[in-house]
């Protein structure tokens with residue numbers, strides 16, 4: 001039996017780190033409001049020359065080094081992003097060229113904040129069916145470029161960054177992606193969206209969100225999909241070593257963990273440092289927890305995310 005195993009992780013953040021207090025100099029908000037409602041204290045914002053592909057490429061280089069792999073070993077690149085460098089070509093092909101890879105499969109996946117979970121299931125399926133052996137799966141975003149900086153209800157919540165994993169085929173091992181499950185419900189398109197696009201306005205558009213409604217759906221959907229993944233793979237919440245959630249809001253993370261009966265210490269939390277980096281948030285948080293020694297080989301890890309669409313999903317991984 002072939003399984004897809006995570007053999008390396010990497011991440012990248014823009015140079016500029018912005019505190020809530022600095023943001024409050026130009027946005028009608030306060031550090032107290034942001035911390036109390038979201039847990040966010042800092043976010044990194046891309047400057048001139050920093051793009052989704054440049055952050056993705058840096059994350060990939062670190063993931064390749066961690067896996068002990070050369071870029072020439074890669075036969076599949078998937079970038080999950082809602083903020084591609086250009087409408088086309090796919091950001092994955094820009095990353096491919098930057099890494100000096102002449103020929104491999106490369107494409108983007110658009111599922112907003114759930115994008116990394118979507119990309120992971122696609123890569124896992126391609127590896128298990130023999131269509132790829134060594135993949136780079138990336139979440140990368142520059143959401144600062146689609147924020148309305150006059151809308152204090154959204155602009156304080158997001159940041160830029162990238163996370164990447166190397167995912168490799170392994171025969172008959174215990175490790176790897178054990179089970180993953182994805183969902184979408186397009187009836188909720190208008191609760192979290194961008195008010196522009198190539199085929200409608202011909203512009204990039206800005207992010208719009210009804211935060212309170214999103215919050216309500218997020219807790220219910222995330223707890224349900226985690227339970228679904230654990231039950232399908234024959235585990236319970238008590239078996240889980242770590243949850244690496246999408247980093248939207250500390251209150252969503254706490255409420256979801258409580259609903260599942262998971263102690264807060266098992267939940268990796270980076271939203272305080274990075275804010276919501278959309279598709280980048282899960283691989284970014286995973287890389288932080290791998291590098292600081294919390295997530296170790298053999299641990300049972302749940303990855304989960306929910307985003308615009310709505311889309312949501314979870315994956316159970318023996319790391």
Ligand code: COA
Nearest residue numbers: 029030033037113152153156211212214215248249306307
């Ligand atoms: N600074 C100060 N005040 C702010 C503010 C800001 N940045 N943003 C909104 N407010 C004000 C509002 O104007 C409102 O004031 P009013 O009562 O005088 O009208 C008040 O704070 C409460 O706003 P509300 O939107 O009801 O707050 P909330 O408790 O629902 O928190 C969110 C707002 C966005 C933090 C919360 O709904 C949330 O986190 N939602 C989920 C969003 C998310 O994670 N989305 C991504 C999923 S991928």
